[in-house]
Amino acid sequence: MKKIKVNQEICTTIPMGSQHVALPEPVKLVFDTENEVVKRVSFDVSYVHRGIEKSLTTMYDFKKAPYVVGRICGICAIAHSIACTVALERSIGIDGEVPDRVRAVRMIGLELDRLQSHFLINGHLAEVCGYENIFMHLWRCREFILDTADMLFGNRVQYDVVCVGGVNRDIDEKTGTRISEALEEIEESIGFMEEVFTRDKTLVKRLEGLGVVSKDKAFEYGLVGPSARASGVKTDCRIEDDWGMYRDFGLEIITMTEGDALARCLVRVLECFESVRMIREALDSTSPGEEIQLRVRDNPKKDAVCRNEAPRGELFYYIRGTGKKIPGRVKIRTPTFANIPILPHVMIGVRYNDVPPLLMSFDPCLSCTGR
Amino acid sequence: MLKMFITSIKNLFRKPVTQLYPYEKYEPFDGYRGKISWEKGKCTFCMKCGRACTSGAIKILIYSGETKEWVWNPIQCIYCGECVRSCPFGALIQEKYYASPITKGEKLDWSEIEKKAGRLEDRWRRQLRDRRGKRKSE
Numbered sequence: 135m136k137k138i139k140v141n142q143e144i145c146t147t148i149p150m151g152s153q154h155v156a157l158p159e160p161v162k163l164v165f166d167t168e169n170e171v172v173k174r175v176s177f178d179v180s181y182v183h184r185g186i187e188k189s190l191t192t193m194y195d196f197k198k199a200p201y202v203v204g205r206i207c208g209i210c211a212i213a214h215s216i217a218c219t220v221a222l223e224r225s226i227g228i229d230g231e232v233p234d235r236v237r238a239v240r241m242i243g244l245e246l247d248r249l250q251s252h253f254l255i256n257g258h259l260a261e262v263c264g265y266e267n268i269f270m271h272l273w274r275c276r277e278f279i280l281d282t283a284d285m286l287f288g289n290r291v292q293y294d295v296v297c298v299g300g301v302n303r304d305i306d307e308k309t310g311t312r313i314s315e316a317l318e319e320i321e322e323s324i325g326f327m328e329e330v331f332t333r334d335k336t337l338v339k340r341l342e343g344l345g346v347v348s349k350d351k352a353f354e355y356g357l358v359g360p361s362a363r364a365s366g367v368k369t370d371c372r373i374e375d376d377w378g379m380y381r382d383f384g385l386e387i388i389t390m391t392e393g394d395a396l397a398r399c400l401v402r403v404l405e406c407f408e409s410v411r412m413i414r415e416a417l418d419s420t421s422p423g424e425e426i427q428l429r430v431r432d433n434p435k436k437d438a439v440c441r442n443e444a445p446r447g448e449l450f451y452y453i454r455g456t457g458k459k460i461p462g463r464v465k466i467r468t469p470t471f472a473n474i475p476i477l478p479h480v481m482i483g484v485r486y487n488d489v490p491p492l493l494m495s496f497d498p499c500l501s502c503t504g505r
Numbered sequence: 506m507l508k509m510f511i512t513s514i515k516n517l518f519r520k521p522v523t524q525l526y527p528y529e530k531y532e533p534f535d536g537y538r539g540k541i542s543w544e545k546g547k548c549t550f551c552m553k554c555g556r557a558c559t560s561g562a563i564k565i566l567i568y569s570g571e572t573k574e575w576v577w578n579p580i581q582c583i584y585c586g587e588c589v590r591s592c593p594f595g596a597l598i599q600e601k602y603y604a605s606p607i608t609k610g611e612k613l614d615w616s617e618i619e620k621k622a623g624r625l626e627d628r629w630r631r632q633l634r635d636r637r638g639k640r641k642s643e
């Protein structure tokens with residue numbers, strides 16, 4: 135790593151956080167700036183440590199694990215639950231027997247979660263740019279997605295629908311038709327979001343060319359998720375480690391080459407269209423009334439990993455089964471953990487007022503990282 | 506820019522998508538995760554729900570003799586519905602409406618209940634062990 139020289143005499147130190155209006159979660163950033171230009175950044179992310187990994191190996195048996203890990207993050211709860219469940223199923227050795235209906239319901243949950251998360255972060259990014267109207271409107275559209283989730287799973291964000299060996303509620307015929315209607319409305323609002331993020335002069339001028347990450351840099355720092363795809367790295371764990379039916383449905387990996395903040399937003403917008411398509415395919419592929427829960431008799435006994443694509447990127451779970459009810463080790467690696475190391479480097483040379491949108495464009499989720 | 510301007514003007518006159526909750530009645534969707542209700546007649550005190558509960562919000566107090574009690578903590582519960590699915594006798598139902606908050610008159614001293622449940626369970630286990638030991642020695 136290059137050493138950065140800072141002239142201490144003309145430097146101003148600006149702390150941002152651990153509580154700040156632009157930040158939805160606690161993180162502390164300390165900037166050394168010369169006039170307006172950032173010269174050095176330091177980070178502290180571990181404000182919300184709750185010891186969830188440890189509790190999984192001491193307190194809760196494996197059947198309760200999907201509910202516990204759902205509490206790691208409020209926004210990508212189901213991504214955590216699914217990754218944990220799939221890893222546990224692999225550890226028990228029943229991952230091949232999981233019925234198609236279960237896979238479909240899990241996919242619908244994950245994609246709905248992705249939709250609301252992308253609406254949330256794009257709205258929030260518009261807000262920190264100072265464009266309050268888009269923020270309000272996108273969150274208005276997000277309300278329909280949350281209602282849809284409420285209708286399906288009984289909760290707005292924390293779905294709690296996944297359990298080891300299956301899912302715990304099915305989607306009946308009537309709800310299925312209502313979802314299809316709601317999807318049309320959601321698709322319309324995604325179209326609106328796309329138009330705003332490609333045409334609106336204010337936003338485009340603000341975000342274009344901000345925080346450019348080249349493809350080589352993205353490889354070097356191991357970026358994941360939409361941030362990597364915006365730099366042209368073709369990676370998506372839904373295809374690479376397919377626990378559902380994404381390969382059968384022909385999920386398209388959306389990439390862009392610019393690698394700036396605007397590209398990261400646009401990748402998210404275009405992914406929303408794919409998500410809607412995946413939900414439609416999953417609804418049509420299987421019918422209600424099929425088996426939704428396997429009987430689990432064994433305890434986890436093997437080492438197993440699962441890579442799942444959360445809204446922010448690759449989520450990694452490792453579980454060491456010991457043949458007992460409580461696993462020997464649980465390791466969680468969250469997407470933001472991979473996306474943070476590059477931040478101090480892209481922020482150098484950026485003007486201070488561009489820092490909040492730049493930070494938001496990487497979509498950091500800090501309670502995941504702290505867990 | 507123009508599009509956003511028009512949308513903003515339109516939004517000024519549109520109905521809000523959220524509800525003015527205390528003034529408007531909230532009607533949940535079917536399958537909303539609400540209160541857990543227990544039916545005394547059906548329950549056999551098999552303790553399955555207590556073991557399945559994710560957050561330890563159900564405690565079953567078995568006193569000596571036939572007096573038994575089923576307690577549920579609405580504040581600790583995460584409304585996952587695992588207990589409802591685990592009950593073999595259909596004594597538990599997840600209702601559509603949420604649990605009302607604990608009011609002034611009621612009192613729920615949960616840590617006391619947890620301690621009591623632990624003590625009772627210990628005693629119960631000891632009795633069971635003693636009985637088994639007696640049977641073996643005979």
Ligand code: SF4
Nearest residue numbers: 548549551552554592
């Ligand atoms: S599982 Fe059902 S029958 Fe058994 S103790 Fe709980 S409520 Fe009673």
Ligand code: SF4
Nearest residue numbers: 558582583585586588
């Ligand atoms: S709903 Fe879940 S947390 Fe609540 S009492 Fe039942 S099992 Fe426990």
